[in-house]
Each structure stands twice: as C-alpha cells, then as structure tokens.
Amino acid sequence: MKTCKSSHLDSGVESDTQCRSGAGCVMKCSSERMENAAKRRLAANARERRRMQGLNTAFDRLRKVVPQWGQDKKLSKYETLQMALSYIMALTRILAEAERYSSEREWISLHCEHFHADSYHHYPAQKPAVNSDPYAQRVFSYHPEHFQIAN
C-alpha cells in the first residue's frame, strides 16, 4: 500500500475541538495533532509487530509437536496448520480404536511397536518414515506433497 493517504486527522477537517489558545495556534494545533497521530500509528505498528511475533512463536511451537515426515525445510504456516489438523484427527482415530478393543494389552500390542520416537519425528537429515511405514501411511492422511484441503 504505502499510499500515505491523508486522513481526516491530517487534513485539518476535524474542527469539533475548539482551540482557545488564540488565532495563531491553528498551525501549531494541527501539527500537534499530526504528531500525535504519527505517534499512535508508530505505537500501533509496534503492537502489530509484537502480535505477529507472538503468532509466529506459536507456529514454531506447533511445528515442534507436529510430525515433520523428513521434510528438508520447515513447514509453512499453512502446511503446519494442515498437518496439525491431520495429526489431531489421527490421534483421535487411535483413541477411538482403543475404545473398541476390550483388552488394553491387545490394543497396545497392535499399536505400540510403531511408536518409537523416530517413527514420527524427523529431522532434516533423516529419511521420511511415511514412505516406508505402512502404519504411518494409514494413520496420517496429510503429506505435504499430496496435500489437499481437509474438511
């Protein structure tokens, strides 16, 4: 954008606040208004920057708990959200399955062999497990290369 559109603040249109300091102060008052407006803009910019930084921190934390599947580069924000969605749905499915099994031991033997840490959290140097692990393929629907919007 950067159009520097003149608003009512700097156009001097605002006349509802009467200045009682004499006739010569019109210039001074409007320049003070402009200064204040500029200060408020700068403060708002700083707040917005902080807000977005907080949002990015939250995204980073989310990236850390979401499976990476051997992605070389970090997931984009969009991919992170979609992966989180897929991850949550997968975990929900697992829990639902667990409820269906009467014996906890039966369920554990079915699933737990797949839950080594390196099966679902991969760092750049590692190979993606999703390609080699049919369990992972079954449980997680999201894969960055074959992504489609989940509903």
Added chain:
DNA sequence: TAGGCCATCTGGTCCT
C-alpha cells in the same frame, strides 16, 4: 525470472 512465503505497514472494525 516467476512464484511462494514471509514481515511489515496500514486502515478499518470491534471490544473494553
């Protein structure tokens, strides 16, 4: 070099 992703600025709207 085009396209994707991101950070930042900005003005508008809503809420307290």
Added chain:
DNA sequence: AGGACCAGATGGCCTA
C-alpha cells in the same frame, strides 16, 4: 479512547 484483531498492499528473500 485505545487496544486487539483482521485483511489488503507491498517489498524482500529464496528456490526451481
């Protein structure tokens, strides 16, 4: 009135 949130615009950086 001021802060939080949002969406659009813009420019920079990176990669295929």
